[in-house]
Amino acid sequence: MIHVSIVVPTYNRRESLHRLLTALAEQTYPTNAFEVIVIDDGSTDGTRDLLKSVRVPYSLGSFEQEHHGPAEARNFGASRAAGDLVLFLDDDVVPCRELISVHVATHTAHGPLAVVIGPMSAPTDWQRSAWVRWEEEKLEWQYEAMRAGVWRATERQFYTANSSLSRDLFARAGGFDSTFKRAEDVELGYRLRNVGAQFVFTPEADVLHYASRTFAAWCRTPYQYGRYDVIMTRDRGHEALSRALQEFQARHPLNRALSRLTVGRPTLLKPTLWILRAAVLGGDLVHSARLTSSALSAIFNLLYWQGVCDELGGRSVLGPSIAAGNLVPTNSSA
Template sequence: MNLSVILPTYNRLGQLKQVLAGLEAQTEPLDSFEVIVVSDGSPDGTDDYLRALETPLRVTAVFQPNQGVAATRNHGLAKATGDLVLFIDDDVVPAPELIARHRAAHVRLGPKAIVMGPMLSPAPEQFAMAPWVQWEQAMLMKQYNDMIAGNWQPTARQFYTGNTSLRRAHLLASGGFDASFRRAEDVELAYRLADLGLTFHFEPEAIGYHYAQRSFASWSAIPYAYGRNDVIFTRDKGQNWLLTTIFTEFHGRHSLIRNLAQLCLDRAALSKIALHSLKLAGSLGHKIGNETISRMAYSAIFNLRHYQGIADELGGRNQFFQAVAANTPSLALPLSGVGDLAPSPSQGEGWGEGKLSTPKETTH
């Protein structure tokens, strides 16, 4: 089965070299797949490096002015020739069997399958992550473990394009990524792929290692964008279940989360104080080795920013809490606990605003 690796990159030359080295080390014959690297106007020497690249891989280098990650992936898709397309991010280093595992999964699962592999943290001695990124990776690990255990099945909201493969024909039939989205463009596409009848599958052995770097400001902007996009997906993209689910789940959040939302939504001064205090608590918890404090603090930040994004896109706190009241669950409905929103892997500081997929469900 012919396979095209699409590798979008922006301003991350050092990590790109690691990713290409990982592809050179694949157990699959190197002439059995092509690699399409699309540089999105990288100013860090990436273009010169790619033009001079000598590698045993079948590499096609594509250059474009900066347009964002969705347009970059679409450009790579237009150049792809394989029956299968495998998306890998430029900070996800593939383990040697990653391509073999993706291929085998498609043979086993059939033509309607979308196969998603994990993006694991490198060993701490190899790569130091900021504490908020460590929290993000911990939430992902819980998702991975829950899927492995069969606690729930992956859906469109696990369409992590840092390590995902599917038939090229389905991507073309869907119309590709919507370049108007700066975040969650992968999940928006996944909803359309689901509407075409595709199914989502997690392959735990298709491993990539995620060398994630992200400032606190960039990280805290992500859930806010998630929130706005959740409203857009519901209002404009026909995902009518989405906000109903979010508002219903709000009732099961930890009291800290619910009280923070009541106190801070649309109140900039209070929000600033709360977010600063939570950031300090998260950093302190990490420094003293109390990961419970750290996790609670970063979870609270993530949730508060997510709800503020929803409120802003809806028109304000009144609209938000009216919707929450209208979606009160029955007493028979099981509710979640702490209520961490679990994020998906990110492009980090690349592409300005970066990319994170909308989280699928709560973790506790």
């Protein structure tokens, strides 16, 4: 029987972690065939006490580190893994009872180069903010496209909230780059692709994602993605930014116009973001999903490209204009 190591980084989510550990006790996969490794990334909310006191029917190992982020925590956990497969889960998910069994079956069917990706579904018993619901809708759009065969899973869907691969393949690709504080999973996905990995989307390997974040935290996400896409393209030789440029040309004309006008110009960008934030709140208040979603898409787009500009050193180094699609570093071949 294939032995599985489940690696869970956690930071100040004591109750969510407890919910996950409890749910893993209900897996259909034999409890003597998997282990759970939790890496406490410097929590201050009593997570340490929980890990000392919780009782579960499977092998549970817990380790502590200073707060260095999820990439380093996952690397630490993977280095302690004894299983043939490493299954990465986030601490705010609840797995379906067949999760481990489905991951294992998919690996058995596809061989040692498989990287298995499962969906993160929205729970029906959880009140979410408008921006979290927006994220869920965008994810579900991707999942539906893969279910329908419109596209195949790639490194860009390698989200470590619910994904697995062989321990050997993880080591061959070099693990996560701990200098990345965001997009570390996608960056590893590029390197996995380069060593021959096959990305497999498996809808039955489902988890419920109990996501919760402030609006400020949500806004940091696209900004960081923009900066890290530049780093991936300029310093790692990946094509992250060139793909984003192609997608930019397919954006709504209003989004493109706002980008041309405001990105790299703080006196215009700040009030534009303020107005869009008001539109989000207003749309949510009157239950206008279209207004809310459009405003959030515009905010995400603007902050992403602002991150690109800042990492490149300002708007002046971007070429003639965003409209011309020249947001590629001058020393990049992308």
